[in-house]
Amino acid sequence: MMALLASGPGLAAAIVVLLALAVWSVRKLAALDEQSALGRFGTPVVFGAWIVVFWQILTEAFDVPQVLLPAPSLVWHSLVANGGVLLGDFVQTVVHSALIGWTTGCALGFATGVLIDRSAFLQRGLLPVAALASTVPLVGIAPIMVMWFGFDWHSKAAVVVVMTFFPMLVNTLAGLAESGHMERDLMRSYGASYWRTLVALRIPVALPFVFNALKVNSTLAMIGAIVAEFFGSPVSGLGFRISTEAARLNMGLVWAAIVVAALAGSLLYALLGWVERRATFWHPSFRAAAG
Amino acid sequence: MAAAAIEASRAPARSAIGETWHRAGPVLAVLGVVLVAWYLAAIGLNAAQVIERELEPGWAWQDLVRHTLSMDRPVLPAPHQIALDLYDSIFGWPLDSPRNLLFHTWVTSSATLLGFVMGTALGALLAVLIVHSRTLDRGLFPWIIASQTVPVLAIAPIVIVILGSMGMTGVFPKAVISMYLCFFPVTVALVKGLRSPGVIELELLHTYAASRGDTFWKLRVPASLPFLFPSLRIGIAAGLVGAIVGELPTGAQAGLGARLLTGSYYGNTVQIWSALVMAALLGLALTGGVSLAERLLTPGGRR
């Protein structure tokens, strides 16, 4: 069977048949109703699965050099074989650099937003600076952070703090401004103090904006943590693993590390999305979805 | 929007100069505070080394200040040191010399711009296909959205290695990295924008018996522009990061990323900061360029 497939025409025929099957199955699923779970999730999953199948077939059949594109089976083996190393990298990059940096940066950004909420002057001063900060490649401060905080994860976390601070600041201010005049007047009529109004009205109203920033920042944190390691890192970390193993042309391990990073990034984002839905179920954008 | 209108009517009327001062004043104040804090921090952080190595016993604070603000390899360089280094680099060397930061800036920005153009074109093409094909919309688009949560930049070393093994070095691999960083936000924003026209506008064109092409060019494309430009700004900023990161893995010689790397290898702090300031200015210039294009291409001003 394999010999038949390995032969030119046999292989070509098999690929054509599989291609037809793939196209047919994806189109069938795509035509399903928007509401059905099978239609919504099944289509991308099946699409992705077929891509992996063809990836495997093409890399094996055409003997694609490992450097160019390793087969999914090779990536899987590398993942399993180096599980311990990758776990250590995961802890270093995701848990230490990214998560700790993300928490600190978001907390600082939120606190700063609340603190300057009362000063229109400071807002007008800081918001343009924050807008500019988003156009600047902040990852570039990595070498400086290494100089100040050393080679370990602390310097990477510092990079993440700087990268996540500004988006959180901007969104906190936007969220705090969001509560309507009528609602604020209501609180005034109750004789509520500034801080009471803040906690009971303005922060809940700001939550959708805050969560938006938390999600955006989670992606920035992963990027910051990994890229900061490209600039120099001790002996562990996903970024370190990727750049050193790529230099050694050990592509299976590189792709395995990338898979870990990708999974970490998307799971973090999904988790935040789940928390957001629980915390801001009242917001129109969620109400509409719930029907 | 009604709240903004009420807010605007409550604000006092200001003259043109008053308005500029109202906007710029706080920013200048903040920058001024930052500048002062920077100098103090420079003195503070550099003090330990200076006291240990340079000052004779019985030093006064004036000596401390003088020395900490003019070290060769400071922990934190003073702003004027960075400014001087920039000035020397830009005006003291010919434009094609690797000692001139503008040369490095050109290397990085050319990769960024090339990648940006390619990424935007690819993103636009993909968005049009997704909007018109249900299969791609359901099968591929969710992956593109999901990939925004993935640190795509992690693939940069692979791209360099793969393209290097195929004999391609220099601008092109970096541009490829920039390209795929640009194309994700552009695709997502354009799909949203091309789909933004409401039922009423679509029915209007239906009553004109407009062709699909007419509907696309006269309605969908203009409606998508407000969605496109913010994503272009994000895309070009991301592309810049991509180009810089692309200069790291193989120890490239040219480009702002390479300057950052060599500066950190040799402990040349001032060089690192200069390269950083230059990268920041480049980022500002690139996104400013996109904003300018937006102003020119959007008729009638604000919406």
Add this chain to the structure above:
Amino acid sequence: MSPPAAATVVEVEHVSVVYPAKENTVTALADVSLAIGEGEFVSLIGPSGCGKTTLLRVIADLETVSSGSVRVNGLAARDARLARAYGYVFQAPALFPWRNVLGNVCLPLEIHGLDKAKAESVAREHLERVGLTGFEGKYPWQLSGGMQQRVSIARALGFEPKLLMMDEPFGALDEITRDRLNEQLLRLWEREKRTVVFVTHSIPEAVFLSSRIVVMSPRPGRIVEVIESGLPSDRTLEIRDTPEFTAIAHRVRVALQEGHGGSGH
């Protein structure tokens, strides 16, 4: 005043529109028949859910019938739309914010294939008819709601269709603006003798504008009564205080109540 003996522009015959739903089907229109002659101004009036908008959309080929037939100018509804036989004014202005007023009015002309210069001169003419000369360079958000709707009407005049269909075009406006626009619309109709099918839920508006008033009722949507208006065609807003006007309005009101009370389905 006998109805015009001119050609029949719109023929609706035994039309039903049924939407299948999860529990029970919704009958938007049940066996509706109506003939509209050239030059008439016909209002469709009734409470929400009576199918008046559905009827208008069916004529415009924005919705399909479940049974029955619709003919416009002798053609099937779809062919009439492809032949660009009518102008349609929606409840909201639906102007494109990236085009100025002139650009918006030019839109159907461009699609129809007119070159730019010709389209612009035709557009300017239409804008003059709705009294918006001088506003060509403005953008939609710079205009009031009433002016935006006038631009929308000027646009609907686009390629001079003989049939104009309007779906509660003045519903979102304040009464004073509405009165003014009603009078302008009437003058326009009087000058140009187009056929107008007009959906509204305002009795005074229907009586003031129409030569014929079609009263509809909900659940299922059907025509309750068709009332001929005998008012002179050169009427002005003052006519609303005359006994003739009040009598017709009263007939409409009675028919509406009848339709509402009689719908025991």
